[in-house]
Amino acid sequence: MPETNLPKDFESQMLELLGQAEFEQFKTAINKPSRTSIRLNSAKNFSLSWANTSIPWSSTGFFLDERPSFTLDPAIHAGAYYVQEASSMFIEHILRSQNIPRGIYLDLAAAPGGKSTLLSSYLGDEGMLVANEVIQPRAQVLKENIIKWGLGNTVVTNNDPEHYGTLEGFFDLVLVDAPCSGEGMFRKDPQAREEWSIDSVQLCSARQKRIMDQAGALVKADGYLVYSTCTFNEQENEDMIRFLTEEFSYEPVRISIDNAWNIRETSVESEGKIFFGYRFFPHLVEGEGFFITVFKRSSDAYIQEPKRVKDFKHPYLKEIWDRDSSQLDEELGFDGKGKYYTLNDSFFRISKDWNLHFQKISQHLSLKYFGVEIGKKQKSDWIPNHEWALSILPKGDFPSYEILELEALEFLRKNELEIPDLPLGWVLITYKNLPLGWIKNLGKRVNNYYPKEWRIRM
CATH class of the missing domain: 3.10.450.720 (Nuclear Transport Factor 2; Chain: A,)
Known part of the structure; x- marks a missing residue:
């Protein structure tokens, strides 16, 4: 890839950010091939046979020495692993190093599903994830990847962030991996270089502010908001920290990082506090360009707990009563913690621990998928669904x-x-x-x- 095809305005921006000597290193790195990385699904019994190197901030992430034909590997279709960019796996380090409590999480711009499957794995059976995508075809891809991952702890929705207005103070964690100008993808995607402009940066910044104006209110007291982009400029990163903290009451969160990782910490003063961001440069880390920052909601913020509904009504879903749900779980050889709904005579299973949260969500959002679709029942026989096959649930008899x-x-x-x-x-x-x-x-x-x-x- 020729070095001369970086946009001139972008070069000026990076020179200001890095200085001349380091910009030359950055320019060399961004014109070299990127390294492929994957993240294993720890809930499925699969081990790598390829030569690989561990990603230092991920317990299940690996660099590959060469990129195989993933389409022709049956294991990826079984949800054994996800092809994910290494830098974005840093979210796992944030969750674990801060010991962030599990609960009800939201990935507000989730497609194609890399970060959602990571959150799903972290939550396990101790939480529920809402994975949202506003664009319909991308929401379908997200749904497929959630089904393949198979943990059954996720609700896939297809909504604009504005539709979440009724869920203020509802979530323990909200992740916004914001649509951005894509500067961090310049190495992997030459088209991203051609589409970049100062105008596109400003357009993305305005879109990010609209999203964050909604997302900031969704986090409950003492919950967490994580904001990330795959871009370098300050307008879409540090300026967004200032925007959020001027609009909402949040506390700074500083992440411990190993110096050997070469992740660059940045700080922003806002509202009398110092907030922190973490920038990944391709000349410093094995990974693509990435920026991430974490906030903690103030303890006096609003908390919305879902209330028990006496008579659940939904235009499409039919609730199966608790006693019948327990009988179904026993019949299918599950753990007895299932709650069931039917849609077009097909049975869906979620964890009963999160049933009230699910009912609240289902009243306000457009559902694309939830839990695990088991299949249909004819008398005492089951017609099993593909979703059940790929899930980690037992497969009956x-x-x-x-x-x-x-x-x-x-x-x-x-x-x-x-x-x-x-x-x-x-x-x-x-x-x-x-x-x-x-x-x-x-x-x-x-x-x-x-x-x-x-x-x-x-």
Whole structure:
């Protein structure tokens, strides 16, 4: 990639930020190939066989020596790992180093799902995540990635941030990975260089302020707000710290970082306090350009706790009573902590610990997916859904059949499989003990129930 294709206004901005000598190092680094990184799904039984290096601020993140064809690896379709940029995995270090309490979290601009799956893993069975995306096609991609991750602790919504106005003081943590001018992606995406301009920076800044004007009110007292961008300029980063803290009452949060990581700390004085941000430069870290800052809501801020609804009403969802939900959990061999709803006769399961929060959310937001869709029931028999196959929930009494890589790829292409001595009925297909989906042996033929819209076309 030629070094001369950086926009002149961008070069001027970076010279001011870094100085001449360091800007030359930055310029050299941004024209070198980026390094591929992935984050493992610790809830699924999978270990890497590729040569790799651990990412220092992530317990499950790894750099790869070379980029494989991820589309042709069945493990990624099973949700065993997520291809995620290394710098953004720093969110895990923030959560763990601050020991941020688990609870009800919101990822306000969540697609395609890298940060949402990270939050989902951190929450485990001790919380619920709302993953929101305003753009419909991107919300569909987000939904697919949440289903593959399979933890069942996430609600996917398709809303503008303004629609969250009724949920003021509701969330223990809100993450805003803001739409930005994308300067940090200049190494990976040459088109980002061509689309960049001073006007685009100003446009993004105005959009970020509109989002933060909503997001700032959603965090409950003593909760956390995390703001990040994949850009370098101060207008979309430090200036946003000033904007938020002048609008809302927040306390600074300083993150401990190892000097060897070469992450650059920045500070901003606002409202008589010093707030901190963390900037990732490609000439200093193994990762793309990134900025992140953390705030803690003041202890006297508003807290909205969901109230029990005597008679839950929803235009599409039907609540299954607690006693019947417990019976379903027992029947399916789950842990007894499930709460069920039906949508078009299909059963969905969430954790009953977060049922009141879910009911509140469902009354105000456009739901794309929630919990785990189990499937439909015909008398005493289940017609299992693909979502159940990819979840970490037990698979009841269904038999499973382990296949090799070439067979797995044929299954993922939704082709017919020829498997001798296969049990009759529904069978769970696995690859390296990772569930991939369902087939049904009818005796004379075997039907492949992999979702048509997900199939591999390579």
